[in-house]
Amino acid sequence: MAATYRRITKIVFLILNILVSAAFLLACLASRLDPTKWWFVSLLGLGFGLLVVTLIAFILFWLVVRPRYILLALVPLLVGYKSISVFFGFHVAEKFNYQKDKSVLRVAHWNVARFVEWKRNNNKGSQTRLKMMDQIKEQNADVLCMQEFFTSTDTVYYNNISHLIKEIGYPYFYFAWRDDGAESWFGNAIFSRYPIVDSGKINLPGDKYPESLLHADIAFHGDTIRVYTTHLASLRFQKQDYETIEDIKDKQKVELQKSRGIFGKIRNAVIKRKEQAEIIREVVSNDPYPTILTGDFNDVPNSYAYATVKDDRFKDVFLEHGFGVGRTFDAISPTLRIDYIFTTPDFKIHQFNRIVKSLSDHYMLVADVELKR
Numbered sequence: 001m002a003a004t005y006r007r008i009t010k011i012v013f014l015i016l017n018i019l020v021s022a023a024f025l026l027a028c029l030a031s032r033l034d035p036t037k038w039w040f041v042s043l044l045g046l047g048f049g050l051l052v053v054t055l056i057a058f059i060l061f062w063l064v065v066r067p068r069y070i071l072l073a074l075v076p077l078l079v080g081y082k083s084i085s086v087f088f089g090f091h092v093a094e095k096f097n098y099q100k101d102k103s104v105l106r107v108a109h110w111n112v113a114r115f116v117e118w119k120r121n122n123n124k125g126s127q128t129r130l131k132m133m134d135q136i137k138e139q140n141a142d143v144l145c146m147q148e149f150f151t152s153t154d155t156v157y158y159n160n161i162s163h164l165i166k167e168i169g170y171p172y173f174y175f176a177w178r179d180d181g182a183e184s185w186f187g188n189a190i191f192s193r194y195p196i197v198d199s200g201k202i203n204l205p206g207d208k209y210p211e212s213l214l215h216a217d218i219a220f221h222g223d224t225i226r227v228y229t230t231h232l233a234s235l236r237f238q239k240q241d242y243e244t245i246e247d248i249k250d251k252q253k254v255e256l257q258k259s260r261g262i263f264g265k266i267r268n269a270v271i272k273r274k275e276q277a278e279i280i281r282e283v284v285s286n287d288p289y290p291t292i293l294t295g296d297f298n299d300v301p302n303s304y305a306y307a308t309v310k311d312d313r314f315k316d317v318f319l320e321h322g323f324g325v326g327r328t329f330d331a332i333s334p335t336l337r338i339d340y341i342f343t344t345p346d347f348k349i350h351q352f353n354r355i356v357k358s359l360s361d362h363y364m365l366v367a368d369v370e371l372k373r
Contacts, residue, residue, distance in 0.1 A: 010066065017058045017069070021076040024051040028080040031307035035270040042270045045302050048087055049325055049335030052077070086301040087337075089322030096353040096366070098140065104350060104368045105220060108141035109229070109294035109341050111362035114150035114186055118157050129158065132359045137168050139355075139366050143218065144170065144191040145229035145294040151175070152184035164191055174199040174216045188229050190216040197224065202283060204276040206233055213280055217289065223371055226287055230280060230295040232305060233272035273299055277308035284313065290346035290371060296339050296362065306340070314342035317367045321352035328354065328363045341367050348372055 023044055030038075030045030044051075058073035077084070100106060115132055117125030136144065144164075151160040164170045170191035190196075198217040213230040277297075284291060293314060299305040301316075310316060318326045318337070328339035339362055343349065350368040357363070 013058075013061065013065075014069070014072070017062075017072045020051060020054050020058065021072060024048075024055060024076050024080060027051055027302065028083040031083070031302050031304055033304065035274045035304050039267045039270050042303060043266055045300060046266075046333075046336075048083070048300060048302050049333075052084060052087070083302045086306075086316070086319065087325070089318055089324060089326055091321050091323050093323045094321075094351065096351055100350075100368055101370075103221070104370045105143065105225065106139070106141045106366065106368050107143045107145070107227070107292055107294065107341060108136070108139050108364060108366045109145045109339060110136075110364040111147040111231070111296045111339065111360060112150075113148050113360040113362070115158065115160060116360070118150060118152070118184070120156065120158060128359055131357075133163060133168065135355065135357065135359065135364065136164075139364070141366060142193050142220075143227055143292075145227065146189045146191070147229065147231040147296045148186060149175065149189040150184065150186045154183040157184055161189075169193065172196045174214060176201040176212050176214050188212055188214045188231055190214055190227055190229055192216065192218050192227075195219045202279070204230070204232070204279060206272055206276070211276060213283065220371075224289050225371070226289040226291045228280075228284065228291065228293040228295075230276075230293075230297075232276050232295065232297045232299065233269045234298045269298065270304075273297070273303075273305040274308070277305040280309050281311055284309075285311075287344075291344045292347070292369065293342040294340065294365070298338050300335075301337060310340075310342060314344060315347075315349065317341040317343060317349055317352050317369075318354075318365075320349045321367075322354070326354060328365065330358050330361050330363065339363070339365055341365050343367075343369055346372055 026041050027044040027048045030041050033041050035042045055073040055077055059070050062069040062073065112132060115129040117123065117129050149160065151158070153159060161173065161175065164173070170193060172192040172195055173189060174196055175189040176187050195218070196216045197219050200215050202213045204211045204213060211231050211233060213228060215226055215228045218225045218227055284293065297305050297309070318340070325335050326337045327334055329336040347369040350370060353366040355364040355366065
């Protein structure tokens with residue numbers, strides 16, 4: 001009886017190992033396959049970190065139970081090493097040095113979620129907004145790129161542009177706003193302590209509220225540096241969608257219609273990001289200046305959108321100096337790195353910092369870079 005039980009258990013684990021290996025190898029292809037046709041592979045890519053951890057667990061399991069089966073988990077990991085290399089950072093974390101030379105340009109990136117609170121008051125949201133402004137000031141960045149930025153000229157609401165100019169010291173900015181009603185606006189923004197000599201905006205295809213790609217050409221010690229920032233199509237999840245995801249995690253019964261709604265939103269967003277990413281790649285391929293690109297891609301490093309924008313033109317600052325998964329989104333999963341700072345090879349990357357504070361639903365990224373002479 002015991003022998004039969006062990007045999008059945010081994011067969012079950014073999015089947016599970018094979019299924020996870022197949023899912024992992026498909027996830028490795030997510031960056032190459034057109035999401036319009038292979039959107040479900042992109043969905044597997046969202047669980048890439050979990051698949052890697054599961055395969056490592058299988059290696060440890062087979063090491064104890066049946067060592068010769070280790071190859072079932074080890075070989076897929078070796079085949080997918082390139083996908084692993086863009087998902088995980090392998091550099092020992094160092095303490096961020098806030099002192100810097102004048103030749104170094106400090107760039108900060110943050111999806112500020114409209115600074116949480118719009119209206120002037122003294123509630124919890126407004127207190128969070130003040131903490132966010134303090135965090136921005138503490139970084140002392142030369143260039144600050146923000147997504148989901150909000151400002152208003154109505155005295156009922158916060159004028160965040162005025163605050164950043166007068167209280168934090170950013171005299172130059174480019175804000176590609178879209179009307180949010182009541183003399184209020186939101187969108188992407190670039191703030192700078194150095195003069196902006198040129199700027200531009202491209203509306204990316206999307207839904208009712210199109211995303212945008214901004215650029216600002218910054219005069220920096222006799223050189224011109226082009227800085228981009230962008231925000232790609234989000235999943236548009238509502239509160240009930242997050243609740244459904246938590247139910248799925250907890251293995252609770254979920255209505256079929258609700259689960260279909262979630263997968264439908266993921267599919268639509270993946271397809272939109274594909275088109276947006278291809279436009280961005282075409283635009284940045286003709287840049288005449290050393291370039292920095294930051295963005296909330298709403299997609300993971302082994303995705304089609306990430307691979308398309310990064311291409312061979314950019315270096316990922318996190319991969320150059322970061323360690324681990326580098327999560328940037330404070331919801332759904334601990335493995336979602338969806339915010340990025342890229343640079344062209346014209347720059348030497350000195351250091352990188354990810355500020356893990358739950359103020360916005362995203363974490364701020366900071367990098368010190370220097371033009372190679």
